[in-house]
Amino acid sequence: MRILLAHTSLSGNTRDVARAIHARCEALGHDVTWIDADIQNLAQACPDGAEHDLYILGSWSINAGRTPPEMKRFIADLVEVVGKPERVAVFGTGETQWGEEYYCGAARRIAAFFGTPYPRLEIEQMPHGERDALKIQRWTDTILACTESIPHADLPRLHA
Numbered sequence: 587m588r589i590l591l592a593h594t595s596l597s598g599n600t601r602d603v604a605r606a607i608h609a610r611c612e613a614l615g616h617d618v619t620w621i622d623a624d625i626q627n628l629a630q631a632c633p634d635g636a637e638h639d640l641y642i643l644g645s646w647s648i649n650a651g652r653t654p655p656e657m658k659r660f661i662a663d664l665v666e667v668v669g670k671p672e673r674v675a676v677f678g679t680g681e682t683q684w685g686e687e688y689y690c691g692a693a694r695r696i697a698a699f700f701g702t703p704y705p706r707l708e709i710e711q712m713p714h715g716e717r718d719a720l721k722i723q724r725w726t727d728t729i730l731a732c733t734e735s736i737p738h739a740d741l742p743r744l745h746a
């Protein structure tokens with residue numbers, strides 16, 4: 587599959603999770619467009635068109651569980667170009683010390699915005715050890731399996 591993997595990260599936690607997801611997708615033979623939304627916009631990253639089979643979006647959370655402006659801007663660009671895709675999987679990092687109700691609030695908000703049926707992945711701060719590595723790997727495998735099980739009738743016909 588062609589997968590778009592976009593993230594925002596202030597201090598590197600979300601980028602670490604994104605890297606692990608990226609590595610797993612590539613190890614399973616998928617073609618991943620990697621986007622650091624803090625420094626790249628959609629047009630720069632996808633000059634030949636933004637349609638992908640699966641969109642994976644990852645964000646840290648700011649200010650009472652809100653979405654950082656860089657990810658908001660990226661999502662606005664994405665929706666303008668491809669609409670609200672059905673196949674959006676969301677992950678995030680956060681800290682429970684900001685309040686349980688705000689924990690990973692950006693990931694929750696983004697998932698709600700897209701109305702995604704995929705499970706969310708939430709990691710406290712940075713991925714720690716074998717337990718989080720396994721959690722990220724299992725989540726990645728789950729969203730890939732979900733995507734492959736959705737009928738592909740409306741997938742873009744850009745590739746075989």
Ligand SMILES: Cc1cc2nc3c(=O)[nH]c(=O)nc-3n(C[C@H](O)[C@H](O)[C@H](O)COP(=O)(O)O)c2cc1C
Binds near residue numbers: 647
């Ligand atoms: C100003 C500020 C506000 C934050 N607010 C929240 C919050 O509301 N909810 C949350 O889960 N984490 C919050 N955090 C914690 C970060 O989301 C968390 O440390 C995250 O892992 C940072 O990811 P990054 O290293 O990719 O930037 C906040 C951090 C900062 C600096």
